[in-house]
Amino acid sequence: MENIRGLIKVSPTVAWGLMLGSLAILGMPPFGVFASEFLIVTTAMREQPWATPFLLIALGLAFASVFSRIQPMVFGETNVKPLAHPPALIPVFAHLALGLMLGLYIPPYLNAWYRQAAAMLGN
Secondary structure (H helix, E strand, O other), rough: OOOOOOOHOOOOOHEEEEEEEHHHHHHOOHHHHHHHHHHHHHHHHEEEEEEEEHHHHHHHHHHHHHHHHHHHHHHOOOOOOOOOOHHHHHHHHHHHHHHHHHHHOOOHHHHHHHHHHHOOOOO
């Protein structure tokens, strides 16, 4: 990771894939992980209000630590020449699109499956 710098100049497609993928993993809206983080925080606020500040601090630290490593990789200075875009980037953006879609709309059959899984867990 230390040797990767300036992806936005070297390969903009890879840079945006890395940046969007990182935001999706961190649970930023409208990606699907945001819903679970939001539910965890709201449940903590309701059930254990004293734990909410610790949870928010932990989420902030996680975001800051990941973003502080990704930001120089994408926007840092480099002297490497631009690369051609490999066709292997199609799966990266297909998965990002799938994560975005599930963050915005959950199909009814998948929603029913989630409810069945929650019922099996006793929720």
